[in-house]
Amino acid sequence: SVPLSFFGGIGAASRNGVLVKGSSYLEALGDVGIVAFDKTGTLTNGTFGVVAVHTPEGVDPEYVLSYAAHAEANSNHPIAISLRESYAGVVDESCIEHVEEHGGKGVYALVSAHKVLVGNDRLMDEARIEYPNCELVGTILHVAIDGEYVGHIVIADVVKEDAKDAIAALHASGAKRTVMLTGDREEVAAAVADELGVAEYRAQLLPQDKVSIIEELLAQVEGKDKVAFVGDGVNDAPVLMRADIGIAMGAMGSDAAIEAADIVLMDDRPAKIAYAIRVARKTMGIVR
Ligand code: ADP
Ligand code: MG
Secondary structure (H helix, E strand, C coil): CCCHHHHHHHHHHHHCCEEECCHHHHHHHHCEEEEEEECCCCCECCCCEEEEEECCCCCCHHHHHHHHHHHCCCCCCHHHHHHHHHCCCCCCHHHEEEEEEECCCEEEEEECCEEEEEECHHHHHHCCCCCCCCCCCCEEEEEEECCEEEEEEEEECCECCCHHHHHHHHHHCCCCEEEEECCCCHHHHHHHHHHHCCCEEECCCCHHHHHHHHHHHHHHCCCCCEEEEEECCHHHHHHHHHCCEEEEECCCCCHHHHHHCCEEECCCCCCHHHHHHHHHHHHHHHHC
């Protein structure tokens, strides 16, 4: 049977916007040793602004933005949503004939009978499309139309207000390692990890790579220490399930992530993780 004080802990957490789906997850949280995070939408707001559109000579940036906005019209990825918000024109749904979204890479779409690719280096490499080497800080969306490179859109995300404090609080509360996992570029990952004080990061990951890294971390953890993963996206569901403790963002997070998670942060604030650990330890102290 479950000791009564567990309900006290779960209740206190829920009143503070931390939904714990069962007493065993609260207990596990008290023993957390490694906390891994997704970047976009979890440590950052996931609301990007278009910083610039770079095109080869003779290509109109508005033309590139228009095709990109159409290709991304039906995606729920934070990048797609932000791109649509930055696009001043109208998206004509009837022009979109076919769309395929490739997790961690981007989208392939047929727009007005033109083959449109919007995504990162990996997407371009697979389609054998050459692109310039971008040394800018920012997330880069390359765009190709009918096999031809037409430019890239530079977008920038900002870290969540409480993300830096959240990481510091985790280290203070006894988490031995913090690790950021992202599909974004090395340059962006390094800058964000540095800004937030996240001790380790892994970049350019595909969704399945994140699962493998969680498995590596599970193998590295000592004694009864547990591995937590914090994420928000559709692609994060398998990672949330693989970790000992899956923590999802409840407000902006995808339904799939919320469903797969053991703990849900209702207000999307990463600082609530350290709070939940304190509640867990206090509760454990009472029941042990
Ligand atoms: P993160 O791991 O930071 O949460 P994702 O795994 O969701 O990021 O995406 C990783 C990368 O894949 C993005 O930085 C982007 O380059 C590319 N990508 C994913 N989805 C899309 C999309 N809908 N449109 C364009 N690029 C995308
Ligand atoms: Mg994400």
